[in-house]
Amino acid sequence: MSGLVTESTSGQNRAKRHISLQIVAKTATDDHWVIDVIEDGTLFLQDVHVTDPLTPDQTSTCRWYLEQYVQSSPFAGGKAREAEMHLKEYPLRLLSQLPLRRILRPHLEVAAYQLADSVLLSIEVIEDEEGRSANSIHGLLWETLEDSELWDHPSWEVVVHRSIKPCTSDAGSNPHRISPFKCGNGKSEFNVLLVVARDLTHNPSLYSDVDASVAxxxxxQIQKGLGETNGKIQLNVEIVRPGTLAAFREHLQRAGNGYFHLVHFDMHGRVGLRKGTASKAAFLYFSDPKSQETRPVPGHSVASILGKHNVPFAVLNSCESARASTADDANIAAQFLKHGVRGTIGMPFKIASSAAAIFLEHFYRALLLGHVSFPVAAAAGRKALRLRPIRPTRYGLQLPLRDHFVAVAYGCHGILDYPTLASTVFHTAQRLSPVPPFPPKDSPIGREFDVLRLEKLLVQNRIVYLSGVYGVGKTAFLDYAALMWKSTHFVDAAVSVNFGMQEGLSPHGFSMNILQQLCSQVKSVPAVSARSDDVNTINETIESILSKINAVVFVEGLETAPIYPIPDCLGAEWTAEIAPCLRMLLRIAKDTSRTGRCYVVFAHRRLNPHPDLEDLVGHQFRASQYNLSGLDMPDALDLSYKILQASGEDTQQWRGPPMASERHPAIGKCSLSFVRRLAAPATAQNTMAVVLLSFASGSFYIETRPTASPSGGFQSSQGTRPFVWVHPPKSHILALPVQQLLA
Incomplete structure (x- = not known):
């Protein structure tokens, strides 16, 4: 019998009916499954034969559609429409084999006369561990049944969740609920550990890889929303740095068993052959501690670590992390359940970055702001994808994608409790306050991998020399990195001193600037007069603060500071006074015995450190250097379209990518029409726009500016006329009049 519960919506009681269906797989062959259907604990159908609604060729087409259409082939509309047709018909074909409508007809007839009531249908797909085969029932796309239009009633809400029995978790009667720790301030703590890993040997495009910062x-974003709305839950987010298996294990050990409620794996997954055998297994790709590459770790090994440290829930936005159509060990999500994890979200397909962002935002929003259970939060994320099907693709296009079923939830076998469903996010989400975006919309594009690389260098060396040509965006990049590191507790304070923006900065002003920034970010600091003229006293105070906290100090614009005396007598006094503070910062950074960790980044236009700089700070950078290069083509185009759209250009009217042009040798393969589109709005508004374009011949830095020229470059003799400065790699700077490009 179905249950009846009530919930209050806008002050009115609203009846909510709950119906539970369990689809239990009994046996499997190469081409079909034999299942039973149980309604509210009563066997309703027995020995029903179910086959995959898709043929192998159709499955291949749909996989291409989900994994490559938006990411790399947005103009293959014919093949995409074919896949969309298959996916649209998929749930109908599935229901034609399972007479679920016949089971639910009495409820539908009642609901037809009670439109004000909401019907909650939970569908649990169960597979017995002992009867599992390579052809798993979990290989079917059950989440496509969540579309309420299938059930001919506007108030039906459907939650699909998967389980494998027996469940090894000792969660008791309610395994789907997350129980935050109670704090003395009346709030509850929810602790999340995030593990991010990517192959850093190359820059993937925005559309060929899941954004490394999406999780x-x-x-x-949710953490910021909880803080601003004074919610009852305090979200603590920690990140494993670097994302190696050893660092992951050590982080869990330091925290202690049961400290983390959830571990989120933001890395690649793959199903492949187990070494030395013909059987398939799933792997997660952690960072390699000795290189910029990743290394595969068997899924069952990661599952064992989670079980050992009593982690109850896990999320994997890894491709193929829940692929259930190959072999027992090929489904990482199922492996986690076998080792005691109570709930897991995995991806049987590669998911686009934009889709992952939508799903994760609404999943965590429902879980932490809506206070719903794990599988219901997953259904909320899928519903958000269903309601927001438009995905950004190359060349500024926006395309619909039917991918709402890609994220699947596995959990312990058990009926969802009524209170869980009664507080479902489908109603509560409408009452939640809007969550502010993170990061800010003006954050740099295409720098996520650069952040990971810089993090890895800092963890290994603590002192890094960051280089980058004029206009590449070093300051914006470091501001973005500081925001990320403070928000995830990598550092407690981030200090930035930019000599290029603070002309005439004295040694006293340099030290005082650092101290003032530290004092504004640290609650308790040693007493010192803000007007103190004693540089030594200021430096001692800085050292005292840095010995107790984790901090990063950015020293930028040194190319404008007088540290390179020409002749030797010029700048000698200035460098002699500033050197003690710089050397003190480096001494603290190198001292691993201190409680606090100090990281120092020197940012400079020069590719290799000047010998005078190394003499000044008393440090040889050698292996701790990182060059911030120009953006790759897809990210550069994305930035370009962003600039154009902000200037009023309707890029949706464009019918394809910019065509190559050889009309001007300085631009090479850059489309002249594209440069015209870029230059016109920028110069019309008399604003500066920077676009970094990468081609086969190298990187071009194109910027429109109303006055002056890049430092050390060709000086225009035509006053304030706007020019487009084209910086070919390893060559001189060419100044092209905008009027020539717009002609």
Whole structure:
């Protein structure tokens, strides 16, 4: 019998009916499954034969559609429409084999006369561990049944969740609920550990790889929302740095068993052959501690670590992390359940970054702001994807994608409790306050991998020399990195001193600037007069603060400071006074015995450190250097379209990518029409726009500016006329009049 509960919506009681269906797989062959259907604990159908609604060729087409259409082939509309047709018909074909409508007809007839009532249908797909085969029932796309239009009633809400029995978790009667720790301030703590890993040997495009910051941004967005709305839950987010298996294990050990409620794996997954055998297994790709590459770790090994440290829930936005159509060990999500994890979210397909961002935002929003259970929060994320099907693709296009079923939830076998469903996010989400975006919309584009690389260097060396040509965006990049690191507790304070923006900065002003920034970010600091003229006293105070906290100090614009005396007598006094503070910062950074960790980043236009700089700070950078290069083509185009759209250009009217042009040798393969589109709005508004374009021949830095020229470059003799400065790699700077490009 179905249950009846009530919930209050806008002051009115609203009846909510709950119906539970369990689809239990009994046996499997190469081409079909034999299942039973149980309604509210009563066997309703027995020995029903179910086959995959898709043929192998159709499955291949749909996989291409989900994994490559938006990411790399947005103009293959014919093949995409074919896949969309298959996916649209998929749930109908599935229901034609399972007479679920016949089971639910009495409820539908009652609901037809009670439109004000909401019907909650939970569908649990169960597979017995002992009867599992390579052809798993979990290989079917059960989440496509969540579309309420299938059930001919506007108030039906459907939650699909998967389980494997027996469940090894000792969660008791309610395994789907997350129980935050109670704090003395009346709040509850929810602790999340995030593990991010990517192959850093190359820069993937925005559309060929899941954004390396998608999980971080989703969690920090919810954290910011909880803080600003004074919610009852305090979200603590910690990140494993670097994302190696050893660092992951050590982080869990330091925290202690049961400290983390959830571990989120933001890394690649793959199903492959187990070494030395013909059987398939799933792997997660952690960072390699000795290189910029990743290394595969068997899913069952990671599951064992989670079980050992009593982690109850896990999220994997890894491709193929829940692929259930190959072999027993190929489904990482199922492996986690076998080792005691109570709930897991995995991806049987590669998911686009934009889709992952939508799903994760609404999943965590429902879980932490809506206070719903794990599988219901997953259904909320899928519903958000269903309601927001438009995905950004290359060349500024926006395309619909039917991918709402890609994220699947596995959990312990058990009926969802009524209170869980009664507080479902489908109603509560409408009453939640809007969550502010993170990171800010003006954050740099295409720098997520650069942040990971810089993090890895800092963890290994603590002192890094960051280089980058004029206009590449070093300051914006470091501001973005500081925001990320403070929000995820990598550092407690981030200090930035930019000599290029603070002309005439004295040694006293340099030290005082650092101290003032530290004091504004640290609650308790040693007493010192803000007007103190004693540089030594200021430096001692800085050292005292840095010995107790984790901090990063950015020293930028040194190319404008007088540290390179020409002749030797010029700048000698200035460098002699500033050197003690710089050397003190480096001494603290190198001292691993201190409680606090200090990281120092020197940012400079020069590719290699000047010998005078190394003499000044008393440090040889050698292996701790990182060059911030120009953006790759897809990210550069994305930035370009962003600039154009902000200037009023309707890029949706464009019918394809910019065509190559050889009309001007300085631009090479850059489309002249594209440069015209870029230059016109920028110069019309008399604003500066920077676009970094990468081609086969190298990187071009194109910027429109109303006055002056890049430092050390060709000086225009035509006053304030706007020019487009084209910086070919390893060559001189060419100044092209905008009027020539717009002609």
């Amino acid at each position: 971080t941004n989703a969690l920090l």
